[in-house]
Amino acid sequence: MEKHHxxxxxEIMSGQTCPKEFTCYQSGFKNLRxxxxxxxxxxxxxxxxxxxxxxxxVEFGGYYFCKCAVRVYIAKKLKK
Numbered sequence: 717m718e719k720h721h722x723x724x725x726x727e728i729m730s731g732q733t734c735p736k737e738f739t740c741y742q743s744g745f746k747n748l749r750x751x752x753x754x755x756x757x758x759x760x761x762x763x764x765x766x767x768x769x770x771x772x773x774v775e776f777g778g779y780y781f782c783k784c785a786v787r788v789y790i791a792k793k794l795k796k
Contacts, residue, residue: 721793728785735771741786745796751782753791759783760791 739747750763759781767773772784
């Protein structure tokens with residue numbers, strides 16, 4: 717990962733709490749919930765089936781969106 721991405725992600729993480737202690741980042745992005753960038757600035761579409769335990773999931777119009785700033789950055793900037 718490029719240094720500027722690492723720096724930006726650490727800055728985002730410093731301003732956010734995560735119930736899973738940022739395992740997405742800690743795992744080198746191997747432990748990511750499935751999401752897709754759909755062009756919204758602060759959200760990505762969540763493609764997971766079971767969202768009952770996710771505090772970042774927001775339902776709207778029959779779709780679920782992820783509002784986790786770390787996951788949004790990873791999807792938009794790192795295309796993962």
